[in-house]
Amino acid sequence: MRIMRTRAAAAAAGVGLALSLAACGEAGTDTATEGGDYEVAENAADNFDDGTKMKELAESGEVTIGVKYDQPGIGFKGATDDIPVGFDPEIGKILAASLGIPVDDITWKETISDNREPFLQEGEVDLVIASYSITDERRAIVGQAGPYYVTGQQLMVPADSDIDSLDDVKGTEVCSVTGSTSLDNIEAEGATPRGFDTYSECVDQVLNGTVDAMTTDGAILLGYVAEHPDDLKVVVDPFSEERYGVGYSKDSPEMCQWISDTINEAYDNGDWESAFKATLGESGVDTPEPPEFDACEA
Amino acid sequence: MSSSVLFDTPGPRTRARHRLYGVIGAVVLLALLGLIVWRMWETGQFAYELWEPFVTPAYIQVLLVDGLLKTLQMAFLSIIFAVVFGLVFGAGKLSDHSFVRWPCWLVVEFFRAVPLLLLIIFIFYAFGVGDGFGAYWSVVFGLTLYNGSVLAEVFRAGIQAVPHGQGEAAYAIGMRKTQVMTIVLLPQGVKIMLPAIISQCVVALKDTSLGYYITAPGLTFVGKQIYTEFGNQLQTVLVVASLYIASNLVLTWVATWVQHRLVGEKKQLEVSVVGAPSTGGEA
Amino acid sequence: MDDIANDPGLVLNAFWVTIQLAVLSGLASLVLGTLLAAMRVGPVAVLARFGTVYVSIVRNTPLLVIFVLVFIAAPTLDLLVKTPFLVKGVIALTIYTSAFVCEAIRAGINSVSLGQAEAARAIGLTFGATMTQVVLPQAFRATVPPLASVLIALAKNTSVAAAFGLAEATARMRGLTNNNADDRWLIFITFAIGYIIIVEIMSAGAISLERRWRVTR
DSSP, X not given: OHHHHHHHHHHHTTOOHHHXXXXXXXXXXXXXXXXXXXXXOTTGGGGSOTTOHHHHHHHHTOXXXXXXXXXXXXXXXXXXXXXXXXXXXXXXXXXXXXXXXXXXXXXXXXXXXXXXXXXXXXXXXXXXXXXXXXXHHXXXXXXXXXXXXXXXXXXXXXXXXXXXXXXXXXXXXXXXXXXXXXXXXXXXXXXXXXXXXXXXXXXXXXXXXXXXXXXXXXXXXXXXXHHSTTTEEEESOOSSOEEEEEEEXXXXXXXXXXXXXXXXXXXXXXXXXXXXXXXXXXXXOOOOOOOOOOOOOO | OOGGGGSOOOOHHHHHHHHHHHHHHHHHHHHHHHHHHHHHHHTTTTOHHHHGGGGSHHHHHIIIIIIIIHHHHHHHHHHHHXXXXXXXXXXXXXXXXXXXXXXXXXXXXXXXXXXXXXXXHHHIIIIISTTXXXXXXXXXXXXXXXXXXXXXXXXXXXXXXXXXXXHHHHHHTTOOHHHIIIIIIHHHHHHHHHHXXXXXHHHHHHHGGGGGGGTOOSHHHHHXXXXXXXXXXXXXXXXXXXXXXXXXXXXXXXXXXXXXXXXXXXXXXXXXXXXXXXXXXXX | OHHHHHOHHHHHHHHHHHHHHHXXXXXXXXXXXXXXXXXXHSSOHHHHHHHHHHHHHHHTSOHHXXXXXXXXXXXGGTOSSSSOHHHHHHHHHHHHHHHHHHHHHHHXXXXXXXXHHHHHHHTTOOHHHIIIIIIHHHHHHHHHHHHHHHHHHHXXXXXXXXXXXXXXXXXXXXXXXXXOGGGXXXXXXXXXXXXXXXXXXXXXHHHXXXXXXXXOX
């Protein structure tokens, strides 16, 4: 039943073939619910002013959210899983719940690092929650509310590696995702960049000793260290500040305040903390202080 | 040339020498195979849990439905479109009017010279995302442009390979240009072109794998999901490669059978490919 | 745009990696492909069978899958772990391209008319002499056009290395597009022209070789 609805929704939204094809794989297994259950607002549409995007979404009863599918802890979906799991999808569920939309009516879309802005600009997704760092360049073309989580670029090396400062990476081979900012940054430090398609491929390259290190946001690295605590370690203090924000379209600036209010409420009622504990916190990290949101432009 | 002309019917000494070469060759190949199996054994690649996904119904279904079926669909659609594209631009390149010929030539040359992957990535970001047509159709259209351009060249060469007398005779009995093309030249040309078209189908099927870079569905993409989840890279590659090889062999076999039924054995078309990349069998 | 204009070296360096990959794997594929072709037409049944199987397996496997095998699956067997990335790229491209080189050369050998080999045999040349003195020189000429297209395809195929640790042209294009989404047309055209120049130089070389070597029959 759920799958039928998802498909009908996809067709209705005009998203077309790509999505309904993705839905094919969802047949067979039941919805895996991990993480918190969030209280779904009733008659949520009444809470929003006419003409706002939130009203539109609440009335339609469905929302499309772009998340990562290949980052354990942040956003991950296996080949036979129905829905992605991770901290970002949890934030998505919190936001959807405030619109009165239950988990089953959320359409998840995989975003990769270089299609997040186009996805928002063209309206293929309503929200992007995909380890999406807030930057001025991005804010020039899309809206970003947040941060709901702060991390920074770090290095992950084999447990017995000699690399323990940023100076040590000069002349080494460091893996990250092709075309990512992390890769540009580490190249600027004098390392040879080795771009792969996904982070998990990089992890394998570090584990089998093909490359010397891997670099990206600490939050992502922690997820992998949790999987291989004896073989890997994270070194170097964060040498950049990555403030994860929720991406929305510039056409609907009113969404910023709503995102900000909803997540601040989740800070207060413990939803944010339980989302963290169920996902990134699994790696044994303490739950950090929730970061303060940037003010929304009026 | 049959290779038997290249050497004498071997005498007993030569045969003994060939047997020796054969044994040495077999030993070297077996040693290589043995090395790989030994490495697999040493690194625990035969462990059941690494192969388990491929005997689990849910994953078999994902592999076949999300993987193989999508791959075949994308290949099929793009070949159909590519044939149309190829016919249009192939005819355009044969046009008597230079204002038709030149743009067609330019388009065909451009899409043959640009790497397909570059083309697919660009199509995806320029037109595929957002309200665009998505990753699936980005792959299909990328394949269409590339294979269509290759086929345009095949069609042009195929038409020109039809003996001149055929066209001249058709004009002599008063046919118009279009009639000459559609009634006389094209039907004969197609027979010559079929082998090249078949090998292009195999190329298209293999190239659907490039959709992996833009999260389009397909066999390679599903394979990546599986080895990301289970860490069974080698096993997944072997299974995925076997599926590609099997489908390509079946495709080639069916296409060749159809060709024999429809056309019979015919002299194959030799397209001169200098001055442009790739006709047969390359991607 | 800023990135391309400020740092044209970036684009040139990227194409330098592309060219290195193409030239090194081109040479390696010519050697391995010729060897395979010799196995396939030679008198030793085991080797001929191996050549046939190798070619039909490799020709029906996507290049991307071969890259995954070399870069991602082989290290799980502790193979190729410390091999430099460029070499691994060359290995993957050579495994693939040599099958096509083999087929192009075999087709060339088959195109040499039967009488040539018969005449060579008639004046008493051995298999080796027949091949090296009579058949192969003619076969290579007949092989120039198909070999050229195989090598041109190889130059374009180097783009597959983009997601396997090699900062070649397609990988750089992805990075630039990512940072300058508004200039994607310009970036695409720049890189497309780079590839077109490589392809056109190779075709021009092949055409002049073909003219010089044309067999007068």
